[in-house]
Amino acid sequence: MRPAMRVVSGIQPTGNLHLGNYLGAIRNWVRMQDDMEEANRAEGTTESGDAGRNQCLFFLADLHAISMPHNPAELKRATLEMAAALVACGIDPQRSVLFNQAQVPAHPELQWLLNGTARMGWLNRMTQFKDKSGKNREGASAALFTYPVLQAADVLLYQATHVPVGEDQKQHLELARDIAQKFNNDFASEDAPVFTLPDPISPPKAARIMNLRDGTKKMSKSDPSDMSRIELADTPDEVMKKIKKAKTDPEPLPSEEKGLEGRPEALNLVTIYAALTDGSVEDVLKDFGGEGFGKFKPALGELLVETLRPISERFTALLDDREALDAILARGASQAREIGRPTLEAAYTALGLVR
Numbered sequence: 331m332r333p334a335m336r337v338v339s340g341i342q343p344t345g346n347l348h349l350g351n352y353l354g355a356i357r358n359w360v361r362m363q364d365d366m367e368e369a370n371r372a373e374g375t376t377e378s379g380d381a382g383r384n385q386c387l388f389f390l391a392d393l394h395a396i397s398m399p400h401n402p403a404e405l406k407r408a409t410l411e412m413a414a415a416l417v418a419c420g421i422d423p424q425r426s427v428l429f430n431q432a433q434v435p436a437h438p439e440l441q442w443l444l445n446g447t448a449r450m451g452w453l454n455r456m457t458q459f460k461d462k463s464g465k466n467r468e469g470a471s472a473a474l475f476t477y478p479v480l481q482a483a484d485v486l487l488y489q490a491t492h493v494p495v496g497e498d499q500k501q502h503l504e505l506a507r508d509i510a511q512k513f514n515n516d517f518a519s520e521d522a523p524v525f526t527l528p529d530p531i532s533p534p535k536a537a538r539i540m541n542l543r544d545g546t547k548k549m550s551k552s553d554p555s556d557m558s559r560i561e562l563a564d565t566p567d568e569v570m571k572k573i574k575k576a577k578t579d580p581e582p583l584p585s586e587e588k589g590l591e592g593r594p595e596a597l598n599l600v601t602i603y604a605a606l607t608d609g610s611v612e613d614v615l616k617d618f619g620g621e622g623f624g625k626f627k628p629a630l631g632e633l634l635v636e637t638l639r640p641i642s643e644r645f646t647a648l649l650d651d652r653e654a655l656d657a658i659l660a661r662g663a664s665q666a667r668e669i670g671r672p673t674l675e676a677a678y679t680a681l682g683l684v685r
């Protein structure tokens with residue numbers, strides 16, 4: 331039998347879920363969850379105790395969110411909202427383990443154990459730290475610098491085999507592999523490694539959705555302008571307005587992909603359309619090549635509204651049921667603590683720490 335797949339991924343609960351998160355990550359999580367379910371059925375490993383059962387764990391990286399200046403009341407609200415958003419997008423808490431990091435202390439515990447293995451030089455190379463600290467490196471929090479070690483702990487704790495992430499997180503995953511490899515080399519025997527080396531996986535299409543006001547920057551919840559991103563909770567009117575106002579150029583759409591070179595905003599809108607229809611950029615250009623944005627933008631806006639409508643309806647309903655949300659997160663955290671325990675213990679033991 332092939333070894334079981336353990337899929338693990340996280341998202342920071344800062345601000346609302348946006349289209350970049352959805353098309354770049356969450357939609358892929360839902361697909362993996364569904365594929366995994368199918369594989370379990372085919373292999374007869376559907377019960378929770380079955381050996382060889384494929385499993386998905388998805389979490390809200392609330393501990394990561396405190397690495398940047400934040401408002402506690404907002405973090406709390408955003409954590410619950412993001413949990414509701416994930417369920418609304420199709421993450422099923424009965425089939426996947428869904429939780430928030432803060433309810434699973436093994437994450438920061440393992441991070442400390444891994445801090446002994448991670449090298450300063452490795453962390454110094456992380457481009458996200460450079461981006462997020464900007465010119466104010468001295469004033470950045472220590473958490474922002476060591477954050478990638480927590481991210482490594484997030485996946486190594488569960489022996490993740492596959493980690494679905496967008497392009498921007500690949501470097502952090504490489505670091506997790508380096509840490510796992512060095513820890514295994516330094517503290518474990520070759521035939522009994524403590525950690526599994528996880529593979530990053532990016533969806534083949536739309537791995538990177540860009541800012542609607544500047545096609546060279548990724549769509550992000552940290553951009554001060556609301557007009558730069560589509561949020562899953564946006565009303566249809568807001569979605570249409572944001573697409574209509576999205577930055578473009580005066581040229582019509584080309585009929586071939588190479589005609590989009592040097593036109594990052596046009597490429598982004600076509601990429602979004604392609605992702606929503608599960609097609610390629612070429613497919614979209616076959617239909618819209620030669621057309622101006624006056625025709626393309628309303629078509630894209632309508633497609634977005636139709637895709638987001640059922641998600642935002644479920645999202646609003648879930649947010650009204652705080653008790654149900656709390657119960658989902660408590661159950662997920664309890665499952666996560668169980669799954670992570672043996673690995674955490676193995677790490678303590680390997681390091682010679684008396685328990």
Ligand code: TYM
Binds near residue numbers: 356494
């Ligand atoms: P975060 O919260 O910034 O983003 C969550 C996921 O969404 C992807 N993503 C995008 N994909 C395409 N286009 C975009 N514009 C875009 N913006 C975000 C990200 O690549 C990511 O997959 N450090 C992580 C959270 C994290 C994590 C982990 C992920 C913490 N621990 C362990 C995987 C495994 C982060 O800040 O992602």
